[in-house]
Amino acid sequence: MTPKNTDYLVIGAGAVGLAFVDTLLDKDPDCHITILDKHARPGGHWNDAYSFVALHQPSATYGVNSMELCPDRVDEHGHNAGMFPLAKHADILAYYSRVMSERLIPSGRVAYHPLTEYTGAEDGEHRARAILSGEELAFSVRRKIVDATWFQTSVPSTHRPGFEIAQGTPFAVPGDLPHLWRDPGNLPEHYCIIGGGKTAMDTAVWLLEAGVPADRIDWVRPRDSWMFNRKLLQPARHRIEGLIRFQLDLVECAAGSQDGDAMFAKLGERGTMLRIDPEVTPQMFHFAVISEGEIALLRQITRVHRGQRVAKIEPGAMTLGDERVALPEGTMFVDCTASAVPFEQRLNTQPFFDGGRITLQLAQTPFVPYSAALAAFVEANFETDAEKNNLLPPAPLTDSTLTYPYAVMANLMSTAILSANEKTNEFNAKSRLHPTGPAVAQMISEGDERLTALAEVGPKIQALMPDVIRLGMAAKAIHEGA
Known part of the structure; x- marks a missing residue:
């Protein structure tokens, strides 16, 4: 069997794999990418999801960097009225089909193999099997294999x-x-x-x-x-005030609490977190x-x-x-007992970059597509695994009220690391998938009056960080002992 040559072999054509490929195409214009996926069309677990599912987060920061997901308008009816749209199941599948057929394949540098299962490496070659025909395929990978299936999404x-x-x-x-x-x-x-x-x-x-x-x-x-209150997590270019309040609420409540339960109680009082029954204290938090x-x-x-x-x-x-x-x-x-992300994966974190292998995980929790796109940017712009992994330590996938402060601390530390690096800071300012980067860049260019409130956030967070770290480290010990 004659192997097919490629620079990157990406396993998975879902939200993770496609966000990575989309950014890598732009940042490394000489590379060739091959994508393998078990599904018959792009979109990963969205192919298996129930038809009335919708994104939890506004669609403005989901998908791939190069293509908008939904019209930028406010919903006028239903339980999302007054807020920006949440892409529906059909919208998401159509979107990923467009990403593949209008963006990736026309580049001439992407080969896509649907209904194909990766079976492993043998004698220096990577093998796969066409699911319906049983045909065996071989690939010679010049650079790296990219695992976009780490999340093991279950529906x-x-x-x-x-x-x-x-x-x-x-x-x-x-x-x-x-x-x-x-x-x-x-x-x-x-x-x-x-x-x-x-x-x-x-x-x-x-x-x-x-x-x-x-x-x-x-x-x-x-x-x-x-649960997060959606009204505070609207697109930054329209309602950055809510995001400012949300971030400050997290930091202030973390800094003033003895454990995660106390932190959530304070966030609940502020309306930043919501619960169904006000008489029951939740112990679970799945983002x-x-x-x-x-x-x-x-x-x-x-x-x-x-x-x-x-x-x-x-x-x-x-x-x-x-x-x-x-x-x-x-x-x-x-x-409804399937866990979209099996939280046992929290025990299986590993370096993003390890020789000839990239394992796509969370760079910041819970921003899945952004983390994958950022990993592609880092791969294309930095030389050694050491400097890449220093920029992208895997973020924790916490699942309880007592462990969530660890994720808050890790996200703040990641933001500091990425902001301090000129290249990643510039990427965040332009990445559609980043929750605030492009909006803040636009505000700066326009001299937006909201910059005054935004400028106060950094010093407040910096002043409270010692207490956030105290709580985060205690939560980290619980998380790692789970």
């Missing part, structure tokens, strides 16, 4: 439930719900959502907005979660972003089961721990 349609399902139990994943209309004679009389994360929240909102009464929904939430409108909807559901995970489901009942709980006859169980 309901590809997830295996961790509980027993008795024969004959009405069972669905979120993606099944929009198709219930096809069998109108057998619509569920009742629903039970299993899971406490954002997928479960999306599913609950969808059912309520589809007209299902709240008293016909049970919800198993083993742990409640804190979800939510609107106050969604919270109002979710609070309508009062049949909530906490503290135990589902061990078994059966027609008209479920087992929580050792307790069997009866449910209305004909209840359909909806499995």
Whole structure:
């Protein structure tokens, strides 16, 4: 088998791999890139997601650097009213198809192999297999292999439930719900959502907005979660005041707290963090972003089961721990227990750059596409692994209230490192994926009056950093001992 030659072999054509390739094309105009992906089209896990999923964050900073994702306008209705748009499932898949067909392949320097599985290296060559035909492929990689699959994203349609399902139990994943209309004679009389994360929240909102009464929904939430308030995380060029307040709230609440729970309590009082039940103190934080409108909807559901995970489901009942709980006859169980990012990956961080291999992780949490694009820029503009890794220490993927201060500290340290380097500072000022860089650069060029408030942020953060580091290091010890 004659190997195909390429400079970079990228495994994965999702948000991570495509953000990396898009930036590398611009910053290294002589390289050739080959992309392998198991899916039939670009977009990675978005191909497997439920049809009513949408971005949690505004679309202005998602995707790839070279192409806008959504029109820059304000939503006028629904639970995102008054805020900038969140790309929908169909929008995202269409976007990534355009990125591939209008940007990457026309460059003449990208080869794309969909429905292809990377199988490993052998005798100095990298091997892959065409999934449908079984054809074996070989690649000679002149520079590096790029792993864009580190996140191991899990969605309901590809997830295996961790509980027993008795024969004959009405069972669905979120993606099944929009198709219930096809069998109108057998619509569920009742629903039970299993899971406490954002997928479960999306599913609950969808059912309520589809007209299902709240008293016909049970919800198993083993742990409640804190969430970012979306109104503060709008595009910087339009509402940088919210981002300034958000950053200062994080730092001030971290500096004035003895642990992560106290920090979240203060953020909740300020409205920076939101929770569904004001009487329950959440222990989970998975970086979800939510609107106050969604919270109002979710609070309508009062049949909530906490503290135990589902061990078994059966027609008209479920087992929580050792307790069997009866449910209305004909209840359909909806499995929302897949974790978009398996948090066990927190134990598997490694250097971004290691000889002939690049492992794309988080440079700043939770900015996934930005981190990948930044890694491409660093790869193209710096020589040694040592200087590259000094610029990009992997950011922690924390998952609880007690460990989140570690992520806050790490992000602030990363910002300081990148700002101190002339090249990365310039990249951030131009990167569409950076949450504030281009907006601040534009404000400076225009002499925007909001610069006065922005100029006060740095000194305030610097003054509070010793206390932020104190709390962050304590959270780091908890995170690494988990």
